Amino acid sequence: MNAQTVSVQRPPGGWSRVALAILVGGLIAGTLDIGAAALINLASPRLILRFIAGGVQGGAALQGGTASEWLGLVLQWAMSLLIAAAFVLPALRLRWMTSRWVAAGLAYGVVVFAVMNYVVVPLSAWHRVNHFTPGSFAMNLAAMLVFGLIVAFAARKFVGAARG
Template sequence: MLLGGLLGGALDLLYAFGFAASRGVAPTRLLQTIASGLQGQAAYEGGTASAALGLFSHFAMSLAWAAGFALLASRVGWLRQRPAFAGPLYGIVVFLAMRCVVLPLSAYPHPVGFPPLSTSLDLLSHMFLFGLPIALLVARALRR
């Protein structure tokens, strides 16, 4: 679970850095945007401290989602028996939960939207760069 959460979180963040860079957004600004879920608009004035909070909160959420998958997989056999299917499915669940529940309930100061290109790419990222590594590593650990 720990390794899956860290790997999934790192791959998701690397994707986000790349996508943000393609739009001219610096890594510090992206991390501040993550921190804005806790700090609201003030995150953008918090400098590297807000960026560090964004990095910490991103990995804390990644580990929490990995723990959630591990808990489910320990109780639902097909999740650990078919991680190549379960992981992308879990990535869809995480994507929807973050976009439709977590962000709207947080201090995130921007409207949550679903623009086609960024939504499609973010969904694929959650499926294959986040959910899949978590499922594969958790399933491997549970089989031991």
């Protein structure tokens, strides 16, 4: 069996710009998403963080206190960084994702909304699919559109701008 070497080209501006795009886009979008969820659900951000922790702890997270809230924050940021990386890394090769960042970000927000609500949440310890009213569907989708725009803007700023 022959070992093959995978060649990874250094992106314009270097890997530090890629990391910045992922960190800035992911952490800002993820943090604002907590606030959006609090506003949409008329709940405190601390309760939202407990619901996020419930993805691994189940219903026990609602009585978990500060420890569950910290777990929720770590999970939120980890997922947000993964979601940002899933946009930024393809954008290294697909230039249109940064040159047409608004359209790409909005489309990505729709994808994130669908994956989170119809794949991630049902597979979590909550074991449920969100049932939306038309209003809550629109508000939650709008929040994910903003999430996608933030990630796409960070990719444009740190990766796309380095290409010229």
